[in-house]
Amino acid sequence: MRDSNGTMRVLRAVAMALLLLALSISGDSAAAESHPFDPAPSLLPAPPMTFLDGTGQRLGLEAFAGKLVLLNLWATWCPPCVDEMPALDHLEATFGGDSFEVVAVSMDRGGRQTVEPFLQRHHLSHLALYLDPTAAALGAWSSNSLPTSVLIAPDGRVLGRIEGEADWESPEILALIRHYLAKPASRPSESYGLIKTSG
Numbered sequence: 001m002r003d004s005n006g007t008m009r010v011l012r013a014v015a016m017a018l019l020l021l022a023l024s025i026s027g028d029s030a031a032a033e034s035h036p037f038d039p040a041p042s043l044l045p046a047p048p049m050t051f052l053d054g055t056g057q058r059l060g061l062e063a064f065a066g067k068l069v070l071l072n073l074w075a076t077w078c079p080p081c082v083d084e085m086p087a088l089d090h091l092e093a094t095f096g097g098d099s100f101e102v103v104a105v106s107m108d109r110g111g112r113q114t115v116e117p118f119l120q121r122h123h124l125s126h127l128a129l130y131l132d133p134t135a136a137a138l139g140a141w142s143s144n145s146l147p148t149s150v151l152i153a154p155d156g157r158v159l160g161r162i163e164g165e166a167d168w169e170s171p172e173i174l175a176l177i178r179h180y181l182a183k184p185a186s187r188p189s190e191s192y193g194l195i196k197t198s199g
Contacts, residue, residue, distance in 0.1 A: 037151075037176065039160040046071075046152050049140040051105045054112065054129035061156060064101060068180050069152040072104040073137055076118045080165035081147045085124055087168035091177070092126040099154075099181055102127060107135040107146065151176075153184050 050060050061069065072088060074081035085104070092102040104127050106115045111133040119127065141148060141161075149166060151159040159180060166173065179186075 037160055037162050037166075037173070040158045043153065043157040043159065045156050046150070046158050047140045049132075049137050051130050051132040051137065052111075053131075054116070056112075059130075061103075061152065064103060064152075065156060066154050067098070068100045068154055068177075068184055070100075070102045070177075071150045071152060072102060073107060073132075073141070073143065073146060073148045074104055075107040075146055076114060077108070078146045082122075084147060084165050084168060085122060085127075089124040089126045091168050095177060095181065096126060100177070103130055104128075105130040105132050105137055107132055107138065109133050109135075151180065153180070155184075 046061050048060065050058050053059055061071070070088075070091070074085070076082065088102050088104055096102065108114045108131070111131050112129065115131060116129060119125075119129065138144070138146075138148075141150065143163065145163050147165060148161065148163055150161040153159050
């Protein structure tokens with residue numbers, strides 16, 4: 001007879017599989033919507049989360065302290081996620097360095113064996129490999145959709161988020177990134193909360 005710990009592991013695995021299935025089914029319908037940048041009403045610290053880098057080392061967001069971080073939760077099976085990856089790669093190529101990083105964390109259950117070939121096949125050479133095969137980050141961010149993107153200040157506070165696909169090369173979003181790079185603790189004077197993103 002299966003012990004209680006084993007039963008709980010099976011139940012958690014089934015629940016995660018059902019969540020990922022629901023996300024994959026809803027991906028196409030969500031792609032037709034327009035998703036704005038939603039500024040955080042109060043600058044609270046980012047919730048704790050961990051994920052793996054390309055070497056298998058476990059990291060938390062504290063590893064990026066001092067940088068403006070664009071955290072992007074995505075998966076290779078999510079069409080809107082795939083659509084925006086080239087622009088995210090270009091964003092990292094343009095702004096990436098000591099002050100900024102696109103931290104694109106894959107939710108693929110296949111981990112490195114699935115994601116690394118995808119990045120190579122699509123010539124995404126500027127994004128580092130970050131993996132969360134358990135998809136625990138979705139729970140940490142109370143998200144039920146992919147992609148989910150969160151802008152995090154250098155001190156670890158949440159500046160705002162986008163639920164759904166975004167046009168990361170739009171003038172509005174580029175202006176938003178430049179604003180927070182120049183003044184990470186201040187809110188933009190423009191109404192960036194009304195940015196319309198691609199769908």
